[in-house]
Amino acid sequence: MIKVKLNLITLLTFISNIIFAGGISMQDxxxxxxxxxxxxxxxxxxxxxxxxxxxxxxxxxLTLQHVSQLLWATQGITDKSRDFRAVPSAGATYPLEIYLFVGEVEGLKKGIYKYNPYSHSIIYLVEGDKRQQLCAASLFQDSVKKAQIVIVITAIFDRTTKVYGNRGIMYVHMEAGHCGQNIYLQAEALGLGTVAIGAFRDNDVKNILPVSKNEQPLYIFPVGLKQ
Ligand SMILES: Cc1cc2nc3c(=O)[nH]c(=O)nc-3n(C[C@H](O)[C@H](O)[C@H](O)COP(=O)(O)O)c2cc1C
Structure with missing residues (x-):
C-alpha cells in the first residue's frame, strides 16, 4: 500500500514538472x-x-561578470541579514523588478531573463532576441537594439502604496531613479556606456515582457560597449 502511494506521488511530481516547466526543471x-x-x-x-x-x-x-555587476548595482542584496539592497527603498517595500534583454553576452542565450536578487541569478523566460521589438516600443531609438544588453525596470506599485497610500506612487518613481543612477555609474566604472530611456509606449513594452497586469514598465537602460 505504502509503495503504491509513493509511486503515485512520484508519478504526479513527474507530470507536474512537465506541465509547469515544459519538461525542463526551473533549475535548468x-x-x-x-x-x-x-x-x-x-x-x-x-x-x-x-x-x-x-x-x-x-x-x-559583454561578459557574465558585466551582467552580474550591473544587475547587482540595480537591485542586488548588499545586506544579507536584512535583505537590504544596493538602492534604497521606502520602508524596504522593494516594488521594482528587473528584466534583462540579452543580445550579445558570452555564454548566454539571446532572450529575456528576470533578475532574482535573493540568489543573484537570472531566470530565462523568453527565447530569442527581443531587442528589435523593444526598440520599436521605444519609439525606434536605435540605442535599444544596438546595445549588447538592455535592462528594463518595472514596478508593482501595490507593494509600496499599500503602506504609504498615494504618496507611494512618487516613492516608486524615486526608487527607479536610484536604480538608474546606479546603472549609469556601474556601467561607467566598467568602461561601458548606457542611456536612460524614458520615451516608450507602456503597453507595447508590457506586451513584450512576460509581466502581470499590475506590473508597470518604468525605465529602460541599453548597456553596451562604448565606441
Ligand atoms: C527620465 C529621463 C528620461 C530620458 N529619456 C531618454 C530617452 O528616451 N532617450 C534618450 O536618448 N535619452 C533619454 N534621457 C537621457 C537624457 O537625454 C540625458 O540625460 C541628457 O541629455 C543629459 O546628458 P547626460 O546624461 O550625458 O548628462 C533621459 C533621461 C532621463 C533622466
Missing part, C-alpha cells in the same frame, strides 16, 4: 551569476565626473 533555466567584485578601477568621484549618456555602441560581447 536559472543561471547563477558570478559574485560581484567590490573593488573597481576608478574612484566614485571620477565615475560621477565621467558619466555621460551613451547612445552608440560598437559590436562585441
Amino acid at each position: 533555466k536559472e543561471i547563477k551569476l558570478p559574485e560581484p567584485i567590490l573593488k573597481g578601477k576608478i574612484s566614485l568621484e571620477e565615475t560621477i565626473y565621467k558619466r555621460r549618456s551613451i547612445r552608440h555602441f560598437k559590436q562585441g560581447q
Whole structure:
C-alpha cells in the first residue's frame, strides 16, 4: 500500500514538472551569476565626473561578470541579514523588478531573463532576441537594439502604496531613479556606456515582457560597449 502511494506521488511530481516547466526543471533555466567584485578601477568621484549618456555602441560581447555587476548595482542584496539592497527603498517595500534583454553576452542565450536578487541569478523566460521589438516600443531609438544588453525596470506599485497610500506612487518613481543612477555609474566604472530611456509606449513594452497586469514598465537602460 505504502509503495503504491509513493509511486503515485512520484508519478504526479513527474507530470507536474512537465506541465509547469515544459519538461525542463526551473533549475535548468536559472543561471547563477558570478559574485560581484567590490573593488573597481576608478574612484566614485571620477565615475560621477565621467558619466555621460551613451547612445552608440560598437559590436562585441559583454561578459557574465558585466551582467552580474550591473544587475547587482540595480537591485542586488548588499545586506544579507536584512535583505537590504544596493538602492534604497521606502520602508524596504522593494516594488521594482528587473528584466534583462540579452543580445550579445558570452555564454548566454539571446532572450529575456528576470533578475532574482535573493540568489543573484537570472531566470530565462523568453527565447530569442527581443531587442528589435523593444526598440520599436521605444519609439525606434536605435540605442535599444544596438546595445549588447538592455535592462528594463518595472514596478508593482501595490507593494509600496499599500503602506504609504498615494504618496507611494512618487516613492516608486524615486526608487527607479536610484536604480538608474546606479546603472549609469556601474556601467561607467566598467568602461561601458548606457542611456536612460524614458520615451516608450507602456503597453507595447508590457506586451513584450512576460509581466502581470499590475506590473508597470518604468525605465529602460541599453548597456553596451562604448565606441
Ligand atoms: C527620465 C529621463 C528620461 C530620458 N529619456 C531618454 C530617452 O528616451 N532617450 C534618450 O536618448 N535619452 C533619454 N534621457 C537621457 C537624457 O537625454 C540625458 O540625460 C541628457 O541629455 C543629459 O546628458 P547626460 O546624461 O550625458 O548628462 C533621459 C533621461 C532621463 C533622466
